[in-house]
Amino acid sequence: MNPELSWLPSWLTFGLMALPAAFALGWLASRLDWRQLRLEDRRNPRAYFRGLNFLLNEQQDQAIDAFIEAVQNDPDTSELHFALGNLFRRRGDYERAVRVHQHLLSRGDLSETEHQRAQHALALDYLKAGLLDHAENALLKLEGTPFQTQARLARLANYERARDWPQAAAIARSLDGVQDKTAGSGSGMQLAGSFAPRLAHYLCEQAAERLASRDVEGAQDLLRRAIQTAPQAPRPRIELARLQMQRGQAAETETARVDAARQACETLSAALDTSPAAAPLIAAPLVKAAQACGKETSVQARLQALYEQAPSLDLLEALISLHAPVPDPTQAGAPSSKDLRAWYLHHLRHEPSLAAASKWLAGEKLEHEDQHPLVQRALDRAAQPLLRYRCAACGFEAKQHFWQCPGCQSWDSYPARRVEEL
Structure with missing residues (x-):
């Protein structure tokens, strides 16, 4: 024994001699752990980034295979499970998406936030x-x-699809004016617009069901409630006017029919x-009601003023059906021509409309009159797609x-x- 250490207690001497060995073993173990970590880190990101690359190239099947490999290498990573389930x-x-998200929900080590996220993914x-x-x-x-707001929006879509209008109305009222806390920053985002117009639509749908059951009253x-719910919405009044006209047509006396039309x-x-x-949308039924109660003059003046502000094919047809004289282009508002076809020329001065041109040409005498039906048929066919309505959300x-919309349900x-007028 070293004489310099002979004065130390034996247990302390042993500890000092064992210290270098313990240090060496610790260093060796850390190198092995570090090597293993480097190996795992090298393996996992490679599979993850390979999957991400497939996603960017819109190769979903290959991306799924890559993420499955990454999940197998690190089964505790919840983010990879979410990515795989969404894919x-x-x-x-x-079925496989449901299994992935149910597996996440069954894990006891999942945080509350991730548990809620998995529940939302499973619902989707x-x-x-x-x-x-x-x-x-x-x-x-x-x-x-x-996720409450998103969940209620999804339930609302479900109730609408099932045509369960009372349940849909209850959800819509709970959503009116709330904030979506899952969108953007922590303060949330205000849901766009009011649900009042949609609530009015629900009442109109219920009114249609009542009519199918012959419950006119x-x-x-319901339509009057819809008007009170959304005074700016046109549908409840259009539907109510149609109902009033139907009741008038079923009336037994002329006086009752005129009153209903009024x-x-x-x-x-x-x-x-x-x-x-x-x-x-209002012009055609308004003309029909005006002709039934003798208010053609006032309605004509109203529609003509609206037409001059914003020319429209439907307003044009309504004015023609009222036999309105065409305004003189040299004197604004002064009626001149009684040729109703001149309305189409008047419209063409404002709007380059193929539909109006086709209808004007239908009554025109051409040099080669025997070829007129061929030309007219071609023009009518070309104009038909332009007379459709197009959803602004999905086209x-x-x-x-x-x-x-029958396509996107908006x-x-x-x-x-x-x-043609958009």
Whole structure:
């Protein structure tokens, strides 16, 4: 033994001699752990970034394979599970997406935030798969969470799809004026617009169901409630006026028929006051009501003023059906020509309309009159697509105007004007 250490206690001497060995073993263990970590880090990011690259190149199948590999290498990473589940859903493999998100929900080490996120993802899986009952149960579990607003919007879409208008109305009222805390910053974002117009649509849909059951009084009450709910919405007044005209046509006396037409005329005139942009939709039923109660002159003046402000094909046809004289272009507002076809030329001075040109040409004498039907048929065919209505949300076109798009289910997404006028 070293004489310099002989005076130390034996246990301390042993400890000092063992210290270098312990240091060496620790250093060796750290090198092995570091090497293993480097190996895992090298393996996991490679699979992850390979999957990300496939995603950027829109190769979803290859991306899924890469993320599956990454999940197998690190099964505790929740973000990879979320990415994999979302990919399954986007590809339409809803069963596997459900399994991924159910696995996340079954994990006990998941934080509350991630648990809520997994619950929301599972609800989206059920929605996309069309399993509405399962989706409803999953969405209800998101009440009181940051995903509450998104869950209620999804439930609202479910109720609309099922045409459960009372339930849809209850959800819409709960959403009116709330903030979506899952969008943007922590303070949340205000949901766009008011739900009052949509609530009015729900009442109109219920009124249509009452009419199908021959409950005319109930339908009328619902339409009046819709007008009170959304005074600026044109649909309730248009529907109410149609109902008033139907009741008038079923009346037994001429006086009752005229009174009903007068009520419809007043209802539609109020619709013009509150919703002038909807004038192309209001014009035709307003003309019909005016002709039934003898108010053609006042309605003609009203429609002509609206037409001069914003020319429209439907307003043009309404004026022609009222036999309105064409204003003299040299003297604004002064009626001159009684040739109703001259209205089409007057319209062409304001709008380069193929539909108006086709209708004007239909009554015109051509040099080669025997070829006129061929030319007319070609023009009419070319003008037909321009007379459709187009959804501003998804571009779905239809021959008739819809309050709810059949394609994307958006409300009030169809402008009152036709494709040619957009």
